[in-house]
Amino acid sequence: MRTRGLTKAFRGLVALKDHAIELREREIMGVIGPNGSGKSTFFNLITGFSKPNAGQIEFRGRSIIGLRTERIVSLGIARTFQGSRLFPSLTVEDNVLAAAQLRHPVGPLDSVLRTARYRTRVDKAEAIAERLLDLMGLTAQAGRLASQLPYGDQRRLEIARALATEPALLLLDEPAAGLDSNETTALVELIRKIRDLFGVTVVVVEHDMDLIMAVCERIQVLATGEVICVGTPEQVRNDPRVREAYLGHA
């Protein structure tokens, strides 16, 4: 995935200005910056939740500007959200199945007639859900309502839902928010494992510097909508522009 000249303004306010990023296959990239620096705007533009005023977004060699969110998901980009977007009154398993079926849709006629295609697709979605629940340590909770899960489990369920759409690019929006330090350490391992098992590229937007520094191979820093620095955790940590951006907002 790469962006060039990506710009988004809300009335007079430029939330993202001339943004450029080029992700490498299978890398874990962090995007950080003070509050209001444009991180969520960046995710919203890539996933079709909002449309840029200017610029390009290319994914696997084609422009995805103007495509609907469902189409972008089907091309292989999945995201989690800062706040929970689970279906609270569905079971844990059905939450993952619903996401898996975005990738293996069942038409109403196939469903009513229980065609062979219906069976194949349902089997495929069930196999994906089973594997993901196992990976997330949620198998024992499969039959519980999503709303009844402890918070940390709900966050992992959200990641399972994103993975169920079989993405090539996984966008995690503040995955450590609300987690304690043990859970955050476990999340570092989980993100690495996801990358290794599924071969996905991962972008993490996060305020938790321990998580970012531990898991990311490269980090891009935004400040007031502009990219101020890209580099390894070590380079970013030592960059005076980054310190300045954060101190300016302290």
Ligand SMILES: Nc1ncnc2c1ncn2[C@@H]1O[C@H](COP(=O)(O)OP(=O)(O)OP(=O)(O)O)[C@@H](O)[C@H]1O
């Ligand atoms: N829908 C919107 N309408 C108006 N202004 C918006 C909208 N979305 C974002 N903004 C503004 O754009 C700027 C960038 O916001 P954005 O949410 O992308 O920042 P962020 O880096 O994700 O912040 P945070 O770390 O607090 O989540 C902010 O000034 C914000 O108020």
